[in-house]
Amino acid sequence: MKSNLFAGETSRWKRFSGARLFLSLLCLFFLAGSLAADPVTEESFRDWLVRCDRQSESDVELCFMEQNLMLKEGNRQLLNVVVGYPSGKKQVMAVFTLPLGIYLPPGLALRIDSGKTIQFPIQHCIQSGCKTRLPLSKSQIRQMKAGRQGFITVHDGANQRIVIPFSLLGFTAALKSINEK
Numbered sequence: 001m002k003s004n005l006f007a008g009e010t011s012r013w014k015r016f017s018g019a020r021l022f023l024s025l026l027c028l029f030f031l032a033g034s035l036a037a038d039p040v041t042e043e044s045f046r047d048w049l050v051r052c053d054r055q056s057e058s059d060v061e062l063c064f065m066e067q068n069l070m071l072k073e074g075n076r077q078l079l080n081v082v083v084g085y086p087s088g089k090k091q092v093m094a095v096f097t098l099p100l101g102i103y104l105p106p107g108l109a110l111r112i113d114s115g116k117t118i119q120f121p122i123q124h125c126i127q128s129g130c131k132t133r134l135p136l137s138k139s140q141i142r143q144m145k146a147g148r149q150g151f152i153t154v155h156d157g158a159n160q161r162i163v164i165p166f167s168l169l170g171f172t173a174a175l176k177s178i179n180e181k
Contacts, residue, residue, distance in 0.1 A: 043177065046170025050177050062087060063181045065174040067166055077129065079152060079164050083136070084178055092136040092175070097129040098122075102154045102162075108132050109153040112143040112168070117153070145172040 040053045045065070052063040064084030071078050080097040096108060107121040118140075122130050136144070144150065147168045154162050 044170075045174035045177065047167035048170040048174035050174050052178075052181055060087070061181060063178040065171075065178055069164065069166060079166060080129070081150075081166055083175065092141060094134045094136050096132045096134070096152060098131075098152070098154055098164075099129050100125060100127075101157050102130055103157055103159050104130070106155045106159075109151075110134070111151045111153070112140075112147040113149060115143055115147075122154075141175070144168055145175070147171075 040051055042052075043050045048065045048067055050063060050065045052061050054061045062084070064082050066083075067079075067081045068077065069079040070076065077097070077099060080095075082095045082097075083092060085091070086093050096110075098108070102122070104122050104125075107119055109117045109119050111117040120132060120134055122132050124131055145168075150166045150168055152164045152166065154164070156162055
């Protein structure tokens with residue numbers, strides 16, 4: 001009777017060991033693949049961070065510039081601004097990500113220094129936040145290069161206006177950096 005119990009246990013251990021071996025090999029395969037690809041590179045330009053990544057050696061390197069503003073309380077993201085050229089495109093695109101819970105109907109407003117305010121809709125909300133993509137015109141890019149501060153205006157759940165400033169220090173150098181890559 002004991003031999004049957006141990007026989008069943010042995011076959012379970014063999015299956016378990018085989019599964020562990022398979023998972024270990026799978027992890028090594030993915031690790032080797034990630035080591036073969038170029039790593040993410042980062043470079044700071046004052047208040048902007050430029051990141052470049054390549055998914056595989058045959059892929060084109062994609063670079064973008066980013067500024068991430070965090071709330072001191074709870075270390076939560078307040079605003080994320082990403083600027084770059086979408087793959088295969090020549091027009092600069094900005095993506096703004098704001099926290100969940102903002103009031104959507106008024107949309108989002110962008111102003112550079114004391115310039116004109118541009119209103120645009122919030123396009124969608126996902127688990128990481130509410131996002132809006134905005135193609136930047138040459139005029140808007142010139143304003144951002146010459147500016148010191150941008151302002152994003154949204155409304156909270158009670159429809160109260162919230163103005164979120166972000167820095168434009170380093171914007172010109174960061175944009176030049178992604179243009180050159």
